[in-house]
Amino acid sequence: MPAVLGFEGSANKIGVGVVRDGKVLANPRRTYVTAPGTGFLPGDTARHHRAVILDLLQEALTEAGLTSQDIDCIAYTKGPGMGAPLASVAVVARTVAQLWNKPLVGVNHCIGHIEMGRLITGAISPTVLYVSGGNTQVISYSEHRYRIFGETIDIAVGNCLDRFARVLKISNDPSPGYNIEQMAKRGKKLVELPYTVKGMDVSFSGILSFIEDVAQKMLATGECTPEDLCFSLQETVFAMLVEITERAMAHCGSKEALIVGGVGCNVRLQEMMAAMCQERGAQLFATDERFCIDNGAMIAQAGWEMFQAGHRTPLRESGITQSVALRPSFSERLLLLTPGASPKMTFCCTMSLDLLEPQLAPSMGYL
Amino acid sequence: MQDPDEGLDGRAVAEGGDENGQQSPQAPEAQASSESSATEGDRGNFPQSGPQDASSPAAPCSPAAPGSHSAPGSPSPGSPVGSGAAAEEAAVVPHSEQPPLVPGPSGDTASTTGNRLLEFSVTVPFRSAVEADMARRSLVSNARRQQVIVLQEFTVNDSTLSVRWTTEDPVLFRISINTFLDQLSLVMRNIQRLEFVAVVKRGRGRSRES
Numbered sequence: 001m002p003a004v005l006g007f008e009g010s011a012n013k014i015g016v017g018v019v020r021d022g023k024v025l026a027n028p029r030r031t032y033v034t035a036p037g038t039g040f041l042p043g044d045t046a047r048h049h050r051a052v053i054l055d056l057l058q059e060a061l062t063e064a065g066l067t068s069q070d071i072d073c074i075a076y077t078k079g080p081g082m083g084a085p086l087a088s089v090a091v092v093a094r095t096v097a098q099l100w101n102k103p104l105v106g107v108n109h110c111i112g113h114i115e116m117g118r119l120i121t122g123a124i125s126p127t128v129l130y131v132s133g134g135n136t137q138v139i140s141y142s143e144h145r146y147r148i149f150g151e152t153i154d155i156a157v158g159n160c161l162d163r164f165a166r167v168l169k170i171s172n173d174p175s176p177g178y179n180i181e182q183m184a185k186r187g188k189k190l191v192e193l194p195y196t197v198k199g200m201d202v203s204f205s206g207i208l209s210f211i212e213d214v215a216q217k218m219l220a221t222g223e224c225t226p227e228d229l230c231f232s233l234q235e236t237v238f239a240m241l242v243e244i245t246e247r248a249m250a251h252c253g254s255k256e257a258l259i260v261g262g263v264g265c266n267v268r269l270q271e272m273m274a275a276m277c278q279e280r281g282a283q284l285f286a287t288d289e290r291f292c293i294d295n296g297a298m299i300a301q302a303g304w305e306m307f308q309a310g311h312r313t314p315l316r317e318s319g320i321t322q323s324v325a326l327r328p329s330f331s332e333r334l335l336l337l338t339p340g341a342s343p344k345m346t347f348c349c350t351m352s353l354d355l356l357e358p359q360l361a362p363s364m365g366y367l
Numbered sequence: 368m369q370d371p372d373e374g375l376d377g378r379a380v381a382e383g384g385d386e387n388g389q390q391s392p393q394a395p396e397a398q399a400s401s402e403s404s405a406t407e408g409d410r411g412n413f414p415q416s417g418p419q420d421a422s423s424p425a426a427p428c429s430p431a432a433p434g435s436h437s438a439p440g441s442p443s444p445g446s447p448v449g450s451g452a453a454a455e456e457a458a459v460v461p462h463s464e465q466p467p468l469v470p471g472p473s474g475d476t477a478s479t480t481g482n483r484l485l486e487f488s489v490t491v492p493f494r495s496a497v498e499a500d501m502a503r504r505s506l507v508s509n510a511r512r513q514q515v516i517v518l519q520e521f522t523v524n525d526s527t528l529s530v531r532w533t534t535e536d537p538v539l540f541r542i543s544i545n546t547f548l549d550q551l552s553l554v555m556r557n558i559q560r561l562e563f564v565a566v567v568k569r570g571r572g573r574s575r576e577s
Contacts, residue, residue, distance in 0.1 A: 050553050054560050068561070084546070087509045091550045094505040095557045319508040 002072035004307060005060065005096070006300025007053070009089035010081025010109050011133060012040040014049045016056040017297030018064040018071075019304050022119055025064035027290060027297040028056050037169045039162065046084035053092050060296065068100045075303020078106030078313070079321035081134065086320040094318055105303040106313040109294075110135060111146070115305060116298035117260040121285035127254040129245045129273070132261035132294075133158035133177075136202065136241070138248045149248040150200030157237050158263045160204040164233055167212050168226050175293075180230045181266050187231025189224050195236055200247060202240045207233070238269045242276050249282060258285040265292040485540045488531045491551065499528045502554045506530075509550060510543075517543045 003020035015029035032048040034040050061067065076093035077086060097104040114128055127149075128139040136152040155163075158177060165176030170183070194210050196203040211233060218224050224232075245257060257277050259270060270286050277284040291298060493499040503521045510519040517534040530547060534540045 047549070050549060053553075054556060058560070083512075087512075087546075088550060088553065091505050091509065091553055092557055094508065095501065095554050096561065098501045098504065099558065099561045315504050315508065317508075319511055 002304065002307060003064075003066060003070055004073045004075050004105075004300045004304040005057075005071045006107070006112075006296045006298070006303050007074075007076040007089045007093045008109070008112070008294050008296045008299045009049045009053070009085045010077045010079070011085065011294060012045050012048075013294040014053060014056065014085070014089065015294060015296030015299075016053070016060040017295055017300040018060050018066060019297055019300035021304075022301075024297045024301075025066070026060040026062075027295050028059045028063060029293075029295050030056060031174065033173045036171050037166050038172075039166065042082045042084040045082060046088045049085050050088050053089065056296075057092070057096070068102075071100065071102060073105055073303060073307040074100070074102050075105045075107050075299050075306070076318075077109045077112070077299055077320075078318070079109065080323050081109055081320075083320065083322045086322065090318060090320050094315060098315075103307065104313045104315065104318055105306050105311060106318055107299045107302045107306065109299075110137070112298040112302040113260040114139065114146070114258075115302040116291050116295075117258050117285065117287055119301055120287045120291050121258060123256050123258045123283075123285040125254070126256035126258035126285060127245060127249045127252060128258045128260060129241060129264070130261045131157050131241060131259065131263035131269070133162055133263075135261060136204075138200070138244050140248060140252050140254065149251065150202070150244040153198065153201050153203050154205040155208065157202075157204055157241065158261070160208045160237060161233065161263070163208055164211055164215075164229075167215055168229070170226075175262070177263060177266065180234065181268065183227045184230040184234045184268065187225070187227040187229075189228040189232070190235060191218070191224055191228060191232035193232055193236040195240060197240050197243050200244055202244055204237060207236060234266070234268055238266075238272050241269070242272050245273065246276050246280065249280060255280075255282045256285065257282055260287070260292065262293045265289045484533065484535055485537060486531065486533050487540070487544055488529065489544075489547075491528045491530075493526045493528065496523065496526045498558055499523045499526050501558070502528050502551065505554050506547065506550055510547070513539065513543055519543065519547075 001021045003018060003025070006015075006017045006019065008015045008017070012032040012034075013029055014032075015027065017027040018025040030048075030052045032040055032045050034044075074093050074097040076090055078090070079086060093104060096102075110130060113130060113132070117123065117128070118126070128137075130137045130139055134156050136156040136158075137148055138150040140147045140149055161180055162176045165172070165180055170176055170179045172179075191214075194206050196206055211229065215229055218229070219226065248254070249257060257273060259273060263269065264286055265288070270284070273286075274284045286292075491499075491502070493502065500523050503523050507519075507521050510521070513519070516536055517532060517539050520531045520533075522529040522531075532540060532543060534543075
């Protein structure tokens with residue numbers, strides 16, 4: 001029963017988690033919160049993480065009731081994310097791995113979200129809506145394979161919400177998205193905003209530009225309230241996400257939908273997705289804020305699966321990568337290829353190789 | 368991006384505590400002294416109990432200002448063995464025959480990066496060769512990301528880790544050095560903390576707090 005220690009620090013949350021055989025033994029986390037109207041910068045965020053990570057590590061071990069000898073593997077976020085925070089956390093992971101003489105596993109942050117969502121909810125082969133401050137993708141998962149069906153062509157939905165929060169000087173504590181959600185509950189008027197769905201993909205930069213431009217004018221004239229704007233923005237962007245998710249589910253004949261990522265905590269998004277799933281006779285899966293928001297346990301869980309599959313990250317290859325495609329590497333595909341794979345699975349493997357070419361549109365990843 | 372407490376060149380004011388206002392554990396043999404390029408609060412803590420080298424200027428060398436004062440290459444005679452991280456003088460190796468010029472804030476065209484090769488070295492003593500090599504392997508992977516522009520060379524000699532930077536880009540030069548020192552501090556604290564935890568768990572009864 002291997003126990004894996006996972007380090008996550010790709011954005012403004014830093015977490016250290018311990019997972020053993022599908023059970024989360026510890027998952028402490030800290031958030032770097034900036035002043036209203038501002039975002040978090042890489043250097044400052046990394047400084048915050050460096051200051052708290054060793055305390056978090058101790059807290060995780062104490063909460064799990066484990067010692068270094070009980071840990072079998074050290075997992076850390078290899079990417080994607082912000083460079084300076086990623087690098088700071090990776091340094092600790094490497095040092096711990098050497099001090100304790102344990103193998104090291106670099107984990108894709110996105111896969112960490114998905115695998116934790118699957119673990120907690122029990123979803124088997126869901127269509128995944130991965131929505132966070134840095135990522136917005138619709139992913140189909142089947143037999144250890146990930147296929148991106150649709151994604152944002154510019155900014156992530158969480159980034160759109162966070163930057164809108166800055167316009168209204170909404171507090172970043174505990175998170176701007178949470179505060180927008182609470183304000184939206186008090187909104188009464190729907191302001192028409194640009195609705196931008198392009199096939200399987202979505203675009204949020206235009207909506208953000210538009211609302212940044214009109215917000216102050218409309219508030220000044222009393223045409224609407226900040227709550228109305230929060231409500232309108234949520235309804236618009238979430239409807240877009242529901243549309244592309246439904247399209248992917250229709251294409252795959254999927255009966256399961258899973259929401260992961262920080263924006264997945266949003267209850268309104270879950271309501272809208274639930275309504276769509278009900279109409280389709282599908283089941284919706286979602287987690288709470290412990291596992292939706294970036295956390296160490298999700299890295300530990302993904303690391304646990306990689307460790308069990310025999311994957312190791314040598315120290316000389318343990319550098320971080322700010323931009324890492326969700327598409328698995330060639331070696332990972334070989335590692336995960338199950339014996340007796342069906343012809344369809346083999347075809348999907350071949351398609352994946354083509355998807356490594358950067359000029360190919362991600363929406364070409366159809367089965 | 369600078370912390371308000373940092374100086375213009377990224378140095379933190381030593382305020383007697385780390386970023387959380389706590390005193391980090393004192394392991395004199397492994398501490399990097401303040402004479403190194405301390406730029407943040409967590410390194411600002413070290414001077415409280417680490418060796419104070421009167422001969423070293425309080426200001427570490429600023430790679431963005433070539434020719435400025437540098438920290439001395441060796442710890443003071445009274446300091447414990449292996450307690451200092453010594454920084455060699457930031458050297459500017461101009462390719463031309465002209466003497467080096469200190470660039471002004473608006474940018475002196477004669478001091479632009481074109482022909483000026485910047486070099487900087489740091490040596491960090493550890494308690495053992497194992498620890499020195501451990502630190503090297505923890506830090507070298509991050510350095511590889513910038514190797515195209517900033518050449519960073521890591522060397523371990525017995526229990527001493529030496530790092531040397533070479534580049535023509537003064538901005539990345541400074542960033543790379545500051546980043547390294549931040550991460551070095553983290554590695555050293557990490558080694559101290561986890562060793563301590565391991566000792567306590569084995570029941571040797573040390574009473575130091577983590």
